[in-house]
Amino acid sequence: MTSSLTQSDKRGVAGDRVFSALTVSAGVLILLTLAFVALFLTVNSRDAVYQEDQGGWILTAFLDYAYPLVIGTLIASFIALILAAPVAVGVALYISHYAPPRLSKGIGYVIDLLAAIPSVVYGAWGMSFLGPALIPIYGWLHENLGFIPLFAGDPSQTGRTIFTAGVVLGVMILPIITSVCREIFIQTPKLHEEAALALGATRWEMIKMSVFPFARAGIISGIMLGLGRALGETMAVALVLSPGMLTASLISSGNSTIPAEIALGFPEAPPGSERQAQLIAIGLVLFLITLLVNMTARWIVSRHKEFSGAN
Amino acid sequence: MSKRVDAVDLNVYYGDFLAVEGINISIDARAVTAFIGPSGCGKTTFLRSLNRMHEVLPGARVKGQLLLDGEDIYDPGVDPVTVRTQVGMVFQRPNPFPTMTIRENVLAGYKLNGARLSKSQSEEIVETSLRSANLWNEVKDRLDRPGSGLSGGQQQRLCIARTIAVKPDVILMDEPCSALDPISTLAIEDLIGELQQDYTVIIVTHNMQQAARVSQKTAFFNIAGTGKPGKLIEYNDTTAIFNTPQEKSTEDYVSGRFG
Numbered sequence: 001m002t003s004s005l006t007q008s009d010k011r012g013v014a015g016d017r018v019f020s021a022l023t024v025s026a027g028v029l030i031l032l033t034l035a036f037v038a039l040f041l042t043v044n045s046r047d048a049v050y051q052e053d054q055g056g057w058i059l060t061a062f063l064d065y066a067y068p069l070v071i072g073t074l075i076a077s078f079i080a081l082i083l084a085a086p087v088a089v090g091v092a093l094y095i096s097h098y099a100p101p102r103l104s105k106g107i108g109y110v111i112d113l114l115a116a117i118p119s120v121v122y123g124a125w126g127m128s129f130l131g132p133a134l135i136p137i138y139g140w141l142h143e144n145l146g147f148i149p150l151f152a153g154d155p156s157q158t159g160r161t162i163f164t165a166g167v168v169l170g171v172m173i174l175p176i177i178t179s180v181c182r183e184i185f186i187q188t189p190k191l192h193e194e195a196a197l198a199l200g201a202t203r204w205e206m207i208k209m210s211v212f213p214f215a216r217a218g219i220i221s222g223i224m225l226g227l228g229r230a231l232g233e234t235m236a237v238a239l240v241l242s243p244g245m246l247t248a249s250l251i252s253s254g255n256s257t258i259p260a261e262i263a264l265g266f267p268e269a270p271p272g273s274e275r276q277a278q279l280i281a282i283g284l285v286l287f288l289i290t291l292l293v294n295m296t297a298r299w300i301v302s303r304h305k306e307f308s309g310a311n
Numbered sequence: 312m313s314k315r316v317d318a319v320d321l322n323v324y325y326g327d328f329l330a331v332e333g334i335n336i337s338i339d340a341r342a343v344t345a346f347i348g349p350s351g352c353g354k355t356t357f358l359r360s361l362n363r364m365h366e367v368l369p370g371a372r373v374k375g376q377l378l379l380d381g382e383d384i385y386d387p388g389v390d391p392v393t394v395r396t397q398v399g400m401v402f403q404r405p406n407p408f409p410t411m412t413i414r415e416n417v418l419a420g421y422k423l424n425g426a427r428l429s430k431s432q433s434e435e436i437v438e439t440s441l442r443s444a445n446l447w448n449e450v451k452d453r454l455d456r457p458g459s460g461l462s463g464g465q466q467q468r469l470c471i472a473r474t475i476a477v478k479p480d481v482i483l484m485d486e487p488c489s490a491l492d493p494i495s496t497l498a499i500e501d502l503i504g505e506l507q508q509d510y511t512v513i514i515v516t517h518n519m520q521q522a523a524r525v526s527q528k529t530a531f532f533n534i535a536g537t538g539k540p541g542k543l544i545e546y547n548d549t550t551a552i553f554n555t556p557q558e559k560s561t562e563d564y565v566s567g568r569f570g
Contacts, residue, residue, distance in 0.1 A: 101369060191406040195470070198364060199420045199477065200396030209419065213410035 464495020
């Protein structure tokens with residue numbers, strides 16, 4: 001029996017189904033890709049921690065190999081963040097709230113252009129220009145602040161240090177953080193900005209009262225996106241850094257990062273060898289670090305949900 | 312506290328567009344003055360020029376004089392930030408700071424002035440301001456909850472509490488009840504009646520009954536047509552505007568024949 005209630009717009013229903021199937025499969029595809037990456041890394045890194053002829057588990061040997069690289073990666077990314085985040089937030093604020101409208105568009109384009117430069121170009125620039133340019137600064141730091149372990153040790157004569165790599169990474173992640181922050185700053189409700197202004201806030205006070213609280217989650221997301229890129233960046237670091245042993249000094253040559261180690265080591269590792277498994281295993285470690293960083297970011301963002309302005 | 316407001320030949324522009332033309336008006340202290348008129352007639356624009364919020368928009372500017380107890384707020388030496396601490400504003404939609412608690416919202420103005428308050432002082436300011444806004448009894452047990460968790464009417468009263476906490480001379484209200492239900496509206500209207508004892512209150516409203524209920528004086532604004540500037544047509548005691556208007560267009564508007 002058909003009544004007016006059971007009859008429906010057939011074409012509309014079909015469209016709805018197709019679209020929902022599309023979105024579900026897109027979502028599943030992402031999860032599958034991720035799962036396969038994790039599976040591939042895990043399976044192939046088995047040889048790095050288990051060798052029959054060396055008496056079974058060799059976890060300590062692997063950890064001894066991996067921890068300097070982990071620390072090097074974190075140091076380089078941390079330097080990049082410290083340098084890039086404040087500048088990025090400042091540039092984004094200038095574009096969204098200070099610059100005259102016509103100028104702000106232009107600056108936005110230029111910043112986005114920075115993201116379009118291939119990382120190998122950054123690497124070449126860091127190696128042949130920035131590194132040598134920083135040599136005198138390293139010398140000065142060593143002479144005047146040498147008592148701090150960070151600036152102890154012989155300053156590098158080529159400038160190809162972990163600090164230079166961090167600076168290059170900082171420039172590379174600047175556009176990502178800037179564009180995320182700019183987008184979110186622009187979306188600050190006029191209502192909240194005017195609430196602050198009407199109470200007698202100066203522009204900077206208005207930004208502190210309305211823009212930053214509103215954008216807090218967005219700023220953190222932007223920084224985490226930047227950090228993700230810094231952690232995984234390969235070419236630039238491989239070119240800039242002359243890798244070596246782990247050292248506390250930022251201005252001596254030495255240290256290395258996981259992506260650079262993989263990029264430099266992989267072509268020379270025989271397929272199926274322990275060395276290859278080792279490189280894949282540190283890849284897995286990087287994967288886990290990135291995962292951890294992202295989850296921490298989510299957690300930070302969700303902690304203040306009640307006060308986020310979303311309700 | 313509580314200052315009179317006089318506009319002298321005031322023109323308000325958005326870029327080259329003249330939005331409001333030739334306003335001359337004297338607004339009494341310790342009284343409620345209502346601005347009424349059809350949409351787009353410039354009453355909100357004029358209201359926003361009274362605390363220099365108008366110029367927040369790019370290209371917006373004002374010509375003429377606007378006197379706060381005889382002092383021109385558009386004098387080149389005057390900082391708009393100072394003006395806004397003396398002329399508070401309540402907006403059309405309630406806008407408590409979403410990341411702040413109820414307490415922090417009330418104290419937001421003090422925080423801006425850089426005032427150092429002792430705990431007891433700030434407690435007292437929070438309580439008196441919320442009491443004056445008729446909100447104290449509803450929120451006294453949850454001062455540390457976010458202001459955005461309140462109902463729309465409560466949020467609007469929180470915004471009023473935030474505005475009166477810093478003891479301004481004039482309070483501007485831009486259709487403060489248009490987003491509220493009738494009961495919340497009634498609460499705000501009662502509150503406006505009480506505020507008038509201490510403050511100069513200027514309210515823009517689309518609701519003519521509201522203007523009749525809360526105000527002593529009413530100003531009727533109108534435009535000749537789209538793209539023409541808004542003008543002040545008639546300004547008088549509220550009873551006179553609603554019962555014996557002098558201008559034909561005022562009579563048409565208040566009797567509901569247009570607009």
